Amino acid sequence: EDQVTQSPEALRLQEGESSSLNCSYTVSGLRGLFWYRQDPGKGPEFLFTLYSAGEEKEKERLKATLTKKESFLHITAPKPEDSATYLCAVQARGSSNTGKLIFGQGTTLQVKP
Amino acid sequence: DTAVSQTPKYLVTQMGNDKSIKCEQNLGHDTMYWYKQDSKKFLKIMFSYNNKELIINETVPNRFSPKSPDKAHLNLHINSLELGDSAVYFCASSPNQGSTQYFGPGTRLTAL
Numbered sequence: 001e002d003q004v005t006q007s008p009e010a011l012r013l014q015e016g017e018s019s020s021l022n023c024s025y026t027v028s029g030l031r032g033l034f035w036y037r038q039d040p041g042k043g044p045e046f047l048f049t050l051y052s053a054g055e056e057k058e059k060e061r062l063k064a065t066l067t068k069k070e071s072f073l074h075i076t077a078p079k080p081e082d083s084a085t086y087l088c089a090v091q092a093r094g095s096s097n098t099g100k101l102i103f104g105q106g107t108t109l110q111v112k113p
Numbered sequence: 114d115t116a117v118s119q120t121p122k123y124l125v126t127q128m129g130n131d132k133s134i135k136c137e138q139n140l141g142h143d144t145m146y147w148y149k150q151d152s153k154k155f156l157k158i159m160f161s162y163n164n165k166e167l168i169i170n171e172t173v174p175n176r177f178s179p180k181s182p183d184k185a186h187l188n189l190h191i192n193s194l195e196l197g198d199s200a201v202y203f204c205a206s207s208p209n210q211g212s213t214q215y216f217g218p219g220t221r222l223t224a225l
Contacts, residue, residue: 032211034213042218043117043205043218044203046213046214089156097168098169099146099163100161101156103155103157
C-alpha cells in the first residue's frame, strides 16, 4: 500500500537555526513528490515538485531534495514567517491518469524570534 | 484574482441535515478534486473530476455526492450529516490529472 510518513510531527527552531524536515514514502513507482505549506485556517500552498532521485529545487530559504525512499525539506536560517505546517504528498505512476495524491500527516514548524 | 474559491468558509449545522459546499476555479484547469482534512491535519482525497467526468471516487459514504455542472465548478452535497463528517473540506484543481494541484481556502464543517 502506498504510504507517506513525515517526521518530526512538530519542530521548534530559533530564528536562524537551520534544520531539515523528512518525508519517507513507499509507492508503487513514483511519478512525483510534492511539498506544500499550510498556514492555519488556509489551504495548502504549493512549494515544489520533484520527479526523480537526485533532483533538488530551491525557493528562498527552502530547498527540497529527493532520493528513492525519502525527501528532505531543508530550511536555512529560518524566520518567524516560515512558521507553518509543511505537507508532503506523492503521486504514483499508476495514478498519473487520476491525479491522486497521498499525503503525509505534516510537520508543524514554529520559528521563534 | 485567479484562484480556487469555496463557499461557505464555515458551515455549522445539525446532524441529519443536508448541506452543500461550492467550489469554483478560474484557472482554466480541466481537473478538480475534493479532499477531507481531519483534526490531525491528514488530507485524504475523496473525489476527482476531469472535464465534468468522475475519475476518482474513494471509499466515501454514498451520503456524499459530488456534482460538476461545468469544468470550472465542482460542488459537494452531503446528505444526513453525521458527527464524523466534521472536518475541513478542500477543493483543488490542476491543469490535468497528473499535474500540480492548487487548493482553495477550505470549508470548515461542524455537525452538532
